[in-house]
Amino acid sequence: MWRARCRILSEPQSLKEKRSVVKSLLAKVRQKFPVSAAEVGQHDMLNTAEFGICSVGTDSGQLEQLAKNCRSYMEREFPVEFFQEEISVEAF
Numbered sequence: 842m843w844r845a846r847c848r849i850l851s852e853p854q855s856l857k858e859k860r861s862v863v864k865s866l867l868a869k870v871r872q873k874f875p876v877s878a879a880e881v882g883q884h885d886m887l888n889t890a891e892f893g894i895c896s897v898g899t900d901s902g903q904l905e906q907l908a909k910n911c912r913s914y915m916e917r918e919f920p921v922e923f924f925q926e927e928i929s930v931e932a933f
Contacts, residue, residue: 842893842894842895842928842929842930842931843892843893843894843895843908843911843912843926843927843928843929844881844891844892844893844894844926844927844929845891845892845894845912845923845925845926845927846882846883846889846890846891846892846923846924846925846926847889847890847891847892847915847921847922847923847924848888848889848921848922848924849862849863849888849889849890849920849921850920850921850922851920852888853887853888855887856885856887859887859888859890862890862919862920863880863890865919866915866919866921867879867880867892869918870894870911870914870915873914874896874907874910874911874914875896875907876894876895876896876907876911877894877895877896878892878893878894878895878911879892879893880892880893881893890921894908894911896908901930901932904930905928905930908928909928912926
């Protein structure tokens with residue numbers, strides 16, 4: 842699981858604009874990578890978003906790399922800058 846907070850650099854003028862950016866970002870991440878992704882916090886903050894991205898697999902190294910690939914893609918393709926994040930892999 843990867844949980845991250847980021848700044849939205851396009852500076853949305855309303856929560857509706859922010860929601861548009863967030864929905865687009867999450868849809869494209871889900872389309873490109875085998876993950877579940879959602880906005881999990883900072884819903885009422887205009888220029889900040891918090892994402893949770895999760896995947897299931899058998900190799901913890903591959904899962905960590907998947908989270909890093911998602912992060913790189915999001916920073917490259919969308920106007921966001923991450924400032925707080927946490928990657929955790931749990932085994933059952």
